[in-house]
Amino acid sequence: MTDLLTVRGLSAGYDGTTVLDGVDFTVPAGGVVALLGRNGVGKTTFVHTIMGMIKPYAGSILIGDRELAGAPAHVVARNGVAIVPQGRRVFAPLTVEENLRIAAGRKPGRWTPERIYDLMPRLAERRTNRGDQLSGGEQQMLAIGRALLRDPRLLLLDEPSDGLAPAIIDQVAELLEGLRGEGIAAVLVEQDLHLAFRLADDVAVMQKGRIVHRGPLTDFRADRDRAHKLLGVG
Numbered sequence: 080m081t082d083l084l085t086v087r088g089l090s091a092g093y094d095g096t097t098v099l100d101g102v103d104f105t106v107p108a109g110g111v112v113a114l115l116g117r118n119g120v121g122k123t124t125f126v127h128t129i130m131g132m133i134k135p136y137a138g139s140i141l142i143g144d145r146e147l148a149g150a151p152a153h154v155v156a157r158n159g160v161a162i163v164p165q166g167r168r169v170f171a172p173l174t175v176e177e178n179l180r181i182a183a184g185r186k187p188g189r190w191t192p193e194r195i196y197d198l199m200p201r202l203a204e205r206r207t208n209r210g211d212q213l214s215g216g217e218q219q220m221l222a223i224g225r226a227l228l229r230d231p232r233l234l235l236l237d238e239p240s241d242g243l244a245p246a247i248i249d250q251v252a253e254l255l256e257g258l259r260g261e262g263i264a265a266v267l268v269e270q271d272l273h274l275a276f277r278l279a280d281d282v283a284v285m286q287k288g289r290i291v292h293r294g295p296l297t298d299f300r301a302d303r304d305r306a307h308k309l310l311g312v313g
């Protein structure tokens with residue numbers, strides 16, 4: 080399968096410090112790759128660098144055959160990349176409806192607020208609630224809906240299960256499973272293995288700004304000892 084995202088030798092950090100230290104990473108078109116790793120290893124820095132929110136020191140970020148390393152976020156977005164940020168970051172004073180209308184912009188695309196409401200009836204019920212009047216799970220759905228309205232080919236999901244109760248994580252998993260049929264590729268950053276195990280085709284593990292493991296989910300699941308060593312969890 081051809082790769083939609085190809086990252087080679089990516090180095091980046093903050094004010095001269097190195098966080099990402101030569102990252103190689105690929106996502107096939109329509110595929111889901113889980114990026115696992117402990118706190119502070121550089122997962123968020125990685126997705127922010129892909130999104131153009133951080134300028135890399137070195138390396139290449141290809142979407143298809145388009146080089147986007149160092150391009151600003153709006154250019155990366157125009158090339159079909161959208162982020163669901165860690166901590167969700169919905170606009171608290173705006174309603175669900177307003178959050179979605181802003182994301183939808185003016186040109187009608189494949190996704191519309193109505194289609195998001197069909198997909199997430201819960202949001203339809205809450206459409207006049209403000210961002211800060213939503214539960215954590217509802218905020219996560221809104222953040223995903225907002226990203227979809229940008230009509231992405233590649234979705235960067237930064238710990239979508241963070242802070243959610245298991246039953247709500249299941250709802251988010253169902254929603255993301257439903258999206259698989261849409262042909263949207265995803266980088267799924269997670270510390271919680273539950274969501275990654277349900278959704279990913281491949282697993283990559285990051286340690287100290289490097290990818291130290293990459294392979295099919297089935298292999299990763301089968302070797303509990305290795306998973307434990309890589310992540311420090313059972």
Ligand SMILES: Nc1ncnc2c1ncn2[C@@H]1O[C@H](COP(=O)(O)OP(=O)(O)OP(=O)(O)O)[C@@H](O)[C@H]1O
Nearest residue numbers: 093098116117118119120121122123124125165270
């Ligand atoms: N804005 C920033 N300015 C300076 N250093 C930062 C900034 N954001 C993150 N860092 C540092 O970069 C390193 C990697 O952080 P990052 O947020 O990418 O890790 P992470 O893997 O996403 O962690 P977590 O699982 O806790 O979200 C950490 O040492 C962190 O302290």
Ligand SMILES: [Mg+2]
Nearest residue numbers: 122123124165
């Ligand atoms: Mg993070």
